[in-house]
């Protein structure tokens with residue numbers, strides 16, 4: 001068996017083939033966390049899932065890709081000195097602008113830097129893609145906190161990621177906006193696969209009902225698959241932690257919300273890896289840059 005693996009490995013560059021190790025994600029998995037309606041809990045989900053995944057032994061990076069608001073640093077009380085703009089102008093290396101948060105979590109503050117991505121020069125694209133080469137080896141998971149809605153940047157990040165995690169709350173407008181987002185990604189960009197996380201519910205029945213309504217509509221009117229990843233209960237400990245600029249899994253690890261975040265983090269660890277190269281950080285950026293030129 002080992003001999004067969006060695007022979008196989010010789011056929012491929014070592015970066016491409018990594019043989020499965022128990023409990024390890026082989027390549028960096030890229031997950032975009034998105035929503036139709038704003039304010040449904042994306043940033044909280046990204047930060048808390050990331051910290052829960054770190055607790056489970058994963059190496060996690062967050063890309064704060066919300067252009068208008070620097071979400072992650074506000075939530076965690078961090079003040080990044082540099083952003084992607086400094087990388088693109090050659091002042092900093094990508095690894096220099098990473099901000100470290102609780103439990104050593106790494107955050108790539110893109111916010112005010114990627115506004116002009118569609119206008120990047122060839123050399124700036126190269127700077128970015130080369131810089132990402134090193135990061136690829138250092139992380140098991142990249143979680144992207146997108147802005148809400150269907151602006152072009154949001155669409156590109158979703159298309160470039162391996163998994164799209166749609167966050168929805170039980171509010172009727174959040175449900176219709178989630179449907180509208182998936183519809184646009186399917187009809188305009190042929191994206192067929194989504195995962196759903198229902199946030200701010202009173203109980204599992206309410207979450208099941210939201211999933212049922214959305215999956216009925218997506219199956220009936222669109223040919224897309226919607227996988228249910230789980231739910232996070234409505235929990236006062238979340239706004240309480242937000243006020244302290246801490247993640248709820250850190251501030252209130254035994255709260256209902258924190259337990260749910262850990263449960264979902266465990267489910268994420270079980271997700272199958274996508275076939276190469278989808279799911280790789282460099283591939284994600286390459287695709288992002290290609291999409292944004294169209």
Ligand SMILES: Nc1ncnc2c1ncn2[C@@H]1O[C@H](COP(=O)(O)OP(=O)(O)OP(=O)(O)O)[C@@H](O)[C@H]1O
Nearest residue numbers: 038039040041042043044148200233234235238239
């Ligand atoms: N499960 C929950 N229970 C209670 N409050 C919650 C829950 N999830 C999120 N919130 C609250 O909802 C508010 C919005 O959350 P968050 O900022 O994560 O949303 P968002 O989708 O990232 O918003 P935006 O679209 O503006 O980026 C926060 O103040 C947070 O405290």
Ligand SMILES: [Mg+2]
Nearest residue numbers: 042043066071
């Ligand atoms: Mg946000």
